[in-house]
Amino acid sequence: xxxxxxxxxxxxxxxxxxxxxxxxxxxxxxxxxxxxxxxxxxxxxxxxxxxxxxxxxxxxxxxxxxxxxxxxxxxxxxxxxxxxxxxxxxxxxxxxxxxxxxxxxxxxxxxxxxxxxxxxxxxxxxxxxxxxxxxxxxxxxxxxxxxxxxxxxxxxxxxxxxxxxxxxxxxxxxxxxxxxxxxxxxxxxxxxxx
Numbered sequence: 001x002x003x004x005x006x007x008x009x010x011x012x013x014x015x016x017x018x019x020x021x022x023x024x025x026x027x028x029x030x031x032x033x034x035x036x037x038x039x040x041x042x043x044x045x046x047x048x049x050x051x052x053x054x055x056x057x058x059x060x061x062x063x064x065x066x067x068x069x070x071x072x073x074x075x076x077x078x079x080x081x082x083x084x085x086x087x088x089x090x091x092x093x094x095x096x097x098x099x100x101x102x103x104x105x106x107x108x109x110x111x112x113x114x115x116x117x118x119x120x121x122x123x124x125x126x127x128x129x130x131x132x133x134x135x136x137x138x139x140x141x142x143x144x145x146x147x148x149x150x151x152x153x154x155x156x157x158x159x160x161x162x163x164x165x166x167x168x169x170x171x172x173x174x175x176x177x178x179x180x181x182x183x184x185x186x187x188x189x190x191x192x193x194x
Contacts, residue, residue: 023078029085030074032092034058045087050076109166116143116162117150134169 003012014022033041034057041054053076057069077085115123116139124140142165145158 023074026077026085027071027074029089029092030054030057030070030077033088034070034073044091045084047080047084050080105170106167109163109170112166113146113159113163117146117159120144120147131169135165139165 004010005012033044033046033054036044036054038055041051046054050073053069053073057066057073060066060069112123112127116127120143121140124136124143127139128134128136139162142158142162146156146162148154149156149158
């Protein structure tokens with residue numbers, strides 16, 4: 001029995017219906033996690049002790065056994081605090097804060113890559129004002145190689161490597177800079193265009 005506070009009239013614990021709704025929400029979250037690839041799970045804020053359970057759930061293909069393992073995974077996840085589960089949900093949600101930040105940083109890296117290839121040293125000088133710890137020689141070489149690849153219709157190895165380098169630089173930005181990137185994305189503009 002739940003019990004009721006005689007003074008305030010409030011119940012001491014959630015109703016069984018509420019507990020069931022919460023358990024079903026965690027089961028759905030477990031189902032979503034088990035459908036992801038190991039790389040996608042690795043990018044989420046999933047506690048390390050849950051990852052083997054997720055992998056095991058993904059591995060099992062028999063319908064009944066998979067359902068049982070999924071329920072076991074959900075049981076393990078219910079032991080986590082609400083903040084952890086909300087962080088995972090937010091990271092899974094494409095419209096969540098984490099998804100917006102990631103998308104904004106990717107768009108910013110794409111825009112800078114195009115500027116570095118098109119404008120060369122002038123764009124690199126602007127970029128280094130904003131990111132003084134960046135490797136000038138490496139970025140210049142990658143931009144030039146990407147430009148050559150484009151002219152000669154070669155496979156875009158340097159083009160992709162330049163993007164990875166920029167994404168890594170933007171991924172190490174301070175949180176307030178990441179928030180600015182999200183605000184810029186919401187406004188429909190980019191710092192690199194001005």
